[in-house]
Amino acid sequence: MGERAEEEAGLGADAVAGRLGVTASTLHTWDRRYGIGPTGRDPAGHNRYTSGDLARLRRMQQLILDGTPPAEAAEAALDAPSSEPPAPRGHEADDIPLDAPAAGRDAARATQVDGLARAALAMDELAMTDAVRSALRQEGIAAAWDQVLVPVLVGIGRKHAATGSYVEVEHLLSAVVSRCLVTASPPEAVGPDRRGRGPVLLACAPDEQHSLPILALAAALTEAGVPRLMLGTRVPVPALSAAIRRAGAHTVFVWSQTAETGEASWLADLPAPRPPLRVVVGGPGWDPERLPPGTSFATSMSEALDALQGA
Numbered sequence: 001m002g003e004r005a006e007e008e009a010g011l012g013a014d015a016v017a018g019r020l021g022v023t024a025s026t027l028h029t030w031d032r033r034y035g036i037g038p039t040g041r042d043p044a045g046h047n048r049y050t051s052g053d054l055a056r057l058r059r060m061q062q063l064i065l066d067g068t069p070p071a072e073a074a075e076a077a078l079d080a081p082s083s084e085p086p087a088p089r090g091h092e093a094d095d096i097p098l099d100a101p102a103a104g105r106d107a108a109r110a111t112q113v114d115g116l117a118r119a120a121l122a123m124d125e126l127a128m129t130d131a132v133r134s135a136l137r138q139e140g141i142a143a144a145w146d147q148v149l150v151p152v153l154v155g156i157g158r159k160h161a162a163t164g165s166y167v168e169v170e171h172l173l174s175a176v177v178s179r180c181l182v183t184a185s186p187p188e189a190v191g192p193d194r195r196g197r198g199p200v201l202l203a204c205a206p207d208e209q210h211s212l213p214i215l216a217l218a219a220a221l222t223e224a225g226v227p228r229l230m231l232g233t234r235v236p237v238p239a240l241s242a243a244i245r246r247a248g249a250h251t252v253f254v255w256s257q258t259a260e261t262g263e264a265s266w267l268a269d270l271p272a273p274r275p276p277l278r279v280v281v282g283g284p285g286w287d288p289e290r291l292p293p294g295t296s297f298a299t300s301m302s303e304a305l306d307a308l309q310g311a
Helices: 002-009 013-020 024-034 051-065 070-079 107-121 125-139 141-163 167-184 212-223 237-247 265-269 301-310
Strands: 200-204 228-232 251-255 278-282 296-298
Touching: 013 024, 013 051, 013 107, 024 051, 024 070, 024 125, 051 070, 107 125, 107 141, 107 167, 125 141, 125 167, 141 167, 141 212, 141 301, 167 212, 200 212, 200 237, 212 228, 212 251, 212 301, 228 237, 237 251, 237 265, 251 301, 278 301, 296 301
Parallel strands: 200 228, 200 251, 251 278, 278 296
Antiparallel strands: none
C-alpha cells in the first residue's frame, strides 16, 4: 500500500533507480541525452517520475536488453502507450549468474552489482561507466573491486564458460573498468616513499595475460598513498628479477589467473635483498599448498592491499 501511494505521488530519481537497478546519474543522463525523464512535479516544484514515466523507462531498459541501441530504445519507449510493459520473455538465459549477496552486504551495494550487470548485458557503455565510477567513488577502490566489480566479472565468466558466448560483454566491461581505474587513481598522485624504500612491484606471472586485477591493485595502492610500479602481462622471471634490483623494490605482487600460469617454484629464485623481499601472490591460478615458504597468498583485493601496505 505504501509503495502504491508513493507511485501515485510520484517518485524521485533514487527510488526509480533502485527499482530499475541503475544509478540516479544514469537516469539523469537518459533524460539529458534521450529526453526520457520525469514529467511530474511535487507541490514544491521538484521533478517526480510518474507511473507512466516508470513504465516507459522499464520498456526502454527491456529494449536495450533485446539489443536495441539506447537512443532507439528511448524513442520507441516514448512513442509507446504509457501502460506497464509486458513481462520480459526469453531473457532468463541472459541473466548473469551472480552469487547470493554476502551476509551484511547492504541493499545499496546489491543494487550497484545488479545495475552494473544489467548495463553490461545491454552493452550500454555509458551506463557501465557511470556504475563503475559511482562504485569506486562511494566504496573506495579495494571495496568496489571485491564487492561490486568482481561479482559481475565472475558472473560473466560463468556465462561464457556455460555458453561459449558473452566474450564481447566481458571485453567491453574490462575496457570500461580499466579506463575508470586509471582516471580514478593516476600514478602521479603518489610521491616517493618517505622511508626511502623502493616501490611495490606488480606483475603477472610468465605467460599470464589477465592484467585487470593488478591494474585495480595498482589503483588501490595509489589511493592508499603507496608508490608502485606495474609491469603488466606475461612478465618473464629474469625481467621481474631485474626490475626488483633496478627499482630497489621491497615487495612484489604476482597475479595468476589460470592453473597453467600458476607454477610457483620460480618464486623462490627471486632476488633476496636486505631487508628480505616480501612476495605476495593472488589469483585462482595459484595452489596455496605449493607456494614457496614465506610467500603470502591473498584471497581478495583487501587482503592484498593489507599485505602490501604492511610489508
